[in-house]
Amino acid sequence: MEIIAGVDIGNASTEVALARAYDGKVEFLSSNIVSTTGIKGTKQNINGLFKSITEALKKAGLTVEDLNKIGINEAAPVIGDVAMETITETIITESTMIGHNPSTPGGVGIGVGETIRIEKLSEIKDNKDYIVVIPPEVSFNLAAKIINFYQSKVNIRGAIVKNDDGVLINNRLDKKIPIVDEVELIDKVPIGMLSAVEVAEVGGTVEVLSNPYGIATVFNLNSDEAKQVVPIARALIGNRSAVVIKTPKGDVKERRIPAGCIEVISFKKKAKINVDEGAEMIMSAINSIDSIEDIKGEPGTNAGGMLEKVRQVMSNLTEQHPKAIKIQDLLAVDTFIPQKVKGGLANEFFLENAVGVAAMVKSDKLQMEMIAKELSTKIGVEVKVGGVEADMAIKGALTTPGTNKPLAILDMGAGSTDASVIDKNGEIKSIHLAGAGDMVTLLIKTELGLEDLELAEDIKRHPLAKVESLFHIRHEDGSVEFFEKPLKPEIFSKVVLLKKGGMIPIEENLSLEKIISVRRTSKEKVFVTNAIRALRKVSPTNNLRDIEFVVMVGGSALDFEIPQLITDALSHYNVVAGRANIRGIEGPRNAVATGLVLSMVEKDE
Numbered sequence: 293m294e295i296i297a298g299v300d301i302g303n304a305s306t307e308v309a310l311a312r313a314y315d316g317k318v319e320f321l322s323s324n325i326v327s328t329t330g331i332k333g334t335k336q337n338i339n340g341l342f343k344s345i346t347e348a349l350k351k352a353g354l355t356v357e358d359l360n361k362i363g364i365n366e367a368a369p370v371i372g373d374v375a376m377e378t379i380t381e382t383i384i385t386e387s388t389m390i391g392h393n394p395s396t397p398g399g400v401g402i403g404v405g406e407t408i409r410i411e412k413l414s415e416i417k418d419n420k421d422y423i424v425v426i427p428p429e430v431s432f433n434l435a436a437k438i439i440n441f442y443q444s445k446v447n448i449r450g451a452i453v454k455n456d457d458g459v460l461i462n463n464r465l466d467k468k469i470p471i472v473d474e475v476e477l478i479d480k481v482p483i484g485m486l487s488a489v490e491v492a493e494v495g496g497t498v499e500v501l502s503n504p505y506g507i508a509t510v511f512n513l514n515s516d517e518a519k520q521v522v523p524i525a526r527a528l529i530g531n532r533s534a535v536v537i538k539t540p541k542g543d544v545k546e547r548r549i550p551a552g553c554i555e556v557i558s559f560k561k562k563a564k565i566n567v568d569e570g571a572e573m574i575m576s577a578i579n580s581i582d583s584i585e586d587i588k589g590e591p592g593t594n595a596g597g598m599l600e601k602v603r604q605v606m607s608n609l610t611e612q613h614p615k616a617i618k619i620q621d622l623l624a625v626d627t628f629i630p631q632k633v634k635g636g637l638a639n640e641f642f643l644e645n646a647v648g649v650a651a652m653v654k655s656d657k658l659q660m661e662m663i664a665k666e667l668s669t670k671i672g673v674e675v676k677v678g679g680v681e682a683d684m685a686i687k688g689a690l691t692t693p694g695t696n697k698p699l700a701i702l703d704m705g706a707g708s709t710d711a712s713v714i715d716k717n718g719e720i721k722s723i724h725l726a727g728a729g730d731m732v733t734l735l736i737k738t739e740l741g742l743e744d745l746e747l748a749e750d751i752k753r754h755p756l757a758k759v760e761s762l763f764h765i766r767h768e769d770g771s772v773e774f775f776e777k778p779l780k781p782e783i784f785s786k787v788v789l790l791k792k793g794g795m796i797p798i799e800e801n802l803s804l805e806k807i808i809s810v811r812r813t814s815k816e817k818v819f820v821t822n823a824i825r826a827l828r829k830v831s832p833t834n835n836l837r838d839i840e841f842v843v844m845v846g847g848s849a850l851d852f853e854i855p856q857l858i859t860d861a862l863s864h865y866n867v868v869a870g871r872a873n874i875r876g877i878e879g880p881r882n883a884v885a886t887g888l889v890l891s892m893v894e895k896d897e
């Protein structure tokens with residue numbers, strides 16, 4: 293009889309399965325999970341390994357002395373880094389724009405005229421159209437009185453206000469005009485310039501200023517000039533109010549920073565793609581090459597910086613020359629980065645196109661042997677580097693009640709999405725691909741402009757609701773839940789995360805719909821893309837339709853919507869997918885660790 297442990301070092305978690313083996317039989321005793329220490333496949337993993345093993349032993353009432361053998365996965369395919377770079381940088385110069393969503397602008401419609409400080413209205417002699425600029429020291433009462441007084445003499449078409457007074461002024465006006473308020477940098481508003489103020493109805497968005505031809509009409513621009521205001525119009529889409537001011541010195545300059553090329557290299561063939569062409573083109577180049585030797589970025593460009601950083605980090609950690617570090621797969625995803633508008637007056641943002649990249653470094657058996665040796669010395673137990681992760685995962689997945697060969701699995705972890713198929717005769721074919729749960733979290737963080745990675749992780753994992761009154765919330769799916777006791781007033785009217793511990797308000801100014809849409813598309817972009825890519829590669833015919841059943845394992849299979857998104861996508865290929873339940877008790881967790889135990893016992897027979 294022997295006590296053996298299978299240990300799966302992942303990018304996020306280190307999982308253990310502990311078992312007693314006798315006469316070729318296996319009896320599982322306990323399992324455990326801790327956070328991986330350091331980057332997967334490097335020596336820093338040992339602390340986590342040790343902790344996870346001792347905890348699993350403790351659960352089974354055993355100690356290290358009882359342990360006979362440990363098997364660890366050939367982990368190394370390390371996800372080096374996930375990087376995100378803007379493709380283009382648009383600088384809006386000279387033209388000044390204010391396009392924000394003050395919660396309460398005043399009036400509705402569009403007004404066009406020359407900007408003038410409110411205190412200068414008395415000096416006007418001509419009968420032009422004007423937009424009044426109201427500094428903070430003028431109260432809403434006084435502002436309304438002045439506008440009412442002069443409205444009969446000059447044409448006041450709109451107002452730009454520093455304070456949050458839009459509605460208060462509007463309520464006191466005899467003739468209503470659109471008013472944009474909360475303009476932080478009011479002193480920077482250029483005076484004597486042609487400008488347009490637009491306010492939409494409650495719940496609506498600006499229509500004229502969010503359309504380049506709308507701006508062109510208002511300011512009488514020619515077709516070349518209209519092209520230049522595209523970034524301005526784009527920045528204003530979705531806002532309830534906006535101001536655009538035409539300044540005499542040109543309008544917009546766009547500067548493109550070279551995103552650079554990515555080169556995919558195999559022994560037979562090379563493919564080069566410009567990152568500017570977007571994720572789809574990059575992925576089709578990657579998918580066109582069968583056994584990738586290395587992936588390189590053009591030096592001196594964004595792409596180069598991104599991939600060389602991955603190489604550098606790995607080289608430092610493993611004490612190898614950067615040239616020895618090979619990137620074996622890459623997932624590119626189209627995304628957006630909210631960018632601050634230069635020339636904006638109220639800290640406006642607009643969404644700039646970008647490509648996010650997850651890169652995977654080739655496994656290094658030598659590193660794993662070093663880890664095994666060090667662990668073995670530390671605890672005095674034989675440690676073996678077991679099989680390939682995806683091969684082990686499928687062995688573990690087959691312990692799910694009701695499964696049988698032939699079978700395919702998807703292991704959706706933090707860094708990589710792995711797939712393998714086992715045929716009737718037990719032959720296994722597997723693949724590791726870059727991009728999984730961490731990439732989803734990063735996309736959510738980036739696209740929503742969050743500071744905090746933990747908040748992004750929480751948004752990924754938990755459904756949302758809107759607190760509509762102190763006694764009821766509306767769930768994502770539209771259903772309403774009532775409460776007998778009043779909810780906390782702090783969360784009233786907020787979007788909240790429904791965590792086990794309670795409702796956590798999201799303090800960021802983000803709508804429920806926006807968060808849901810970013811969350812879902814991020815999951816789709818990473819997992820649906822990778823599920824199809826991975827299964828195609830392991831299918832005996834490269835055709836998804838030849839796979840009948842797919843069992844999903846790994847931490848990301850615990851997600852409340854990822855399995856459904858994948859099931860839906862695969863159903864188009866007549867593939868049936870479901871979540872694993874390892875050994876009938878672990879859910880989708882512990883597949884690789886369980887597989888390692890089973891394979892150690894098989895080998896001993």
Ligand SMILES: Nc1ncnc2c1ncn2[C@@H]1O[C@H](COP(=O)(O)OP(=O)(O)OP(=O)(O)O)[C@@H](O)[C@H]1O
Nearest residue numbers: 302303304305705706707708729730846847848851
């Ligand atoms: N309840 C949950 N809902 C959604 N996602 C979850 C949940 N629990 C864990 N995850 C995600 O699962 C991922 C970790 O999965 P897992 O532990 O299988 O990865 P790993 O094996 O460490 O990584 P890899 O296999 O890439 O080396 C993380 O991205 C985490 O955000």
Ligand SMILES: [Mg+2]
Nearest residue numbers: 302303705846
């Ligand atoms: Mg894993």
